[in-house]
Amino acid sequence: MNELKPTENPQSLPSSVYIHVPFCRHRCGYCNFSLVAGRDHLVERYLAALRKEVEQLPVHAELETLYLGGGTPSHLTDEQLRELFALIGERFTWTAATEVTLEANPIDLQIDRSTLFRDLGVNRISLGVQSFDPQKLQVLERDHSPDQVMRAVEMARKFANSVSIDLIFAVPNETPQVWQNDIDQALHLGAEHLSTYELTFEKGTQFWSRRLKGQLCESDEELRLQMYEMVIQSLTANGHQHYEISSFARPDHRSRHNQVYWSGADYWGLGCGASGYIDGWRYTNAESLMRYLKLIESGESPQVHRERLTPLESARERLAIGLRQLDGLRESDFLSRTGFSFADCAAEPLGRLESLGLLAREPEAKNVPTSNLNEIANTDSILRLTDKGKFLYDSVAVEIIA
Ligand code: SF4
Structure with missing residues (x-):
């Protein structure tokens, strides 16, 4: 399989990059990400493989966003992180204007590493806190304590803008009281951005088998809805914008990197299990760390899946993913970006979803020159999820894409 490479004009290359770091101290029972736990002896080999993958790419113009996720990137030692950023720098450049995000476990920010992160250009930190309640943390098999979160945020404040x-x-x-306390604690710490996820039981995880054995019970739908409404209410009342189904941000603190995904723009994904989207092509690298290493070490492409979406498929996908953003999609923008109207993409499903009250279309006067009478008569529209649709987004997306 030939590796996917776009044209070599740096200005037309993606300006966003995701790098996967698949190492954790231990695997939490609910997690199904591509990672290994307790196998740190593989880090150097992984960095060498990643270097080879990066070296296959053309030299890029300055990045808009760089995102290091995992796994736990903060689990790497200072020296390994310097090596990682140095190899990324072989093909990509970033400045203070680039959003550089590092995912971190609070436990890795207990000693002051602010000089290191500042030197590397990290200006946004995404902390896997999950809860401030010791018992809930224990159920989730997390290895940090609430106090460690406080210290981690204090340290992050020394170098991160967000x-x-x-x-x-x-x-x-979990009771609503425990959840409310988690939200209040996060607000108290002044987090500019919050991502809140409902626990899901994914096939292949420990939680999945424990649920099958009756050791863990899923919360009922009414409670899940109540908790989702609680977080929307509390965070928006405290000045956060609910800008995506699971994401809340103070003004100017939205995740620029995630908005690249939701808007259907191009990006590179590097490392095991990472996906990328370039010029209508989507690719995915080998998910297993060992397979990724073997492919690269034997001179082969780590991309194990690649597909070219037709323009209509790509537009339909952009519509489904774009609706995650609660500002909605303006039809004229959508048409000029994709060449398709909403109806071209999914007339029937959209009609059904609107009649079920999951989507709403809001007419908007078109901003056109007053000399063009025909166009003045037209209206533009914004399509967005309703409150009910936010909770049932997965079904909305499936309807549109199917
Ligand atoms: S720390 Fe995060 S990435 Fe690692 S196992 Fe736990 S949930 Fe998964």
Whole structure:
């Protein structure tokens, strides 16, 4: 399989890059990401493979966003992180204007590493907090304590412009009081950005088998909805914008990197399990770390899946993913970017979803020169999820793409 490479004009290359770092101290019971736990002896080999993958790419113009996710990138030692950023620098450049995000476990920010992160250009930190409740953390098999979160945020403040906190809700036996306390604590710490996820039981995880054995119970739908409404209410009342189904941000602190995904723009994904989207092509690298290493070490492409979407498929996907953004999609923008109207993409499903009250279309006067009478008569429209649709987004997306 030939590796996917776009044209070599640096100005037309993607300006966003995701790098996957698949190492964790241990695997949490609910996690199904591509990673290994307790196998740190593989880090150097992984960095060497990543270097080879990066070296296959053309030299790029300055990046808009660089995102290091995992796994746990902060689990790498200072020296390994310097090596990682140096190899990324072989083909990409970033400045203070680039959003450089590093995902971190609070436990890795207990000693002051602010000089290191500042030197590397990291200006946004995404902390896997999940909860401030010791019992809930224990159920989730997390290895940090609430106090360690406080210290981590304090340290992050020394170098990051933006601190994002991830929280999980609807954990077995969690009450609304525990969840409200988690939200309040995150607000108290002044997080500029929050991502809140409902716990899901993914096939292949420990939680999946424990649920099958009756050791863990899923929260009922009414409670999950109540918890989702609680977080929307609390965060928006405190000045955060609910800008994507699971994401909340203070003004000017939205995740620029994630908005690249939701807007259907191009990006590179590098490392095991990473996906990229370039010129209508989507590719995915080998998910298993060992397979990724073997492919690269034997001189082969790590991309194990690649497909070219037709323009209509690509537009349909852009519509489904774009609706995650709660500002909605303006039809005229959508048409000029994709060449298709909403109706071209999914007339029937959209009509059904609107009649079910999951989507709403809001007419908007078109901003056109007054000399063009025909166009003045037209109206533009914005399509967005309703409150009910936010909770049922997965079904909305499936309807549109199917
Ligand atoms: S720390 Fe994060 S990435 Fe690592 S196993 Fe736990 S949930 Fe998964």
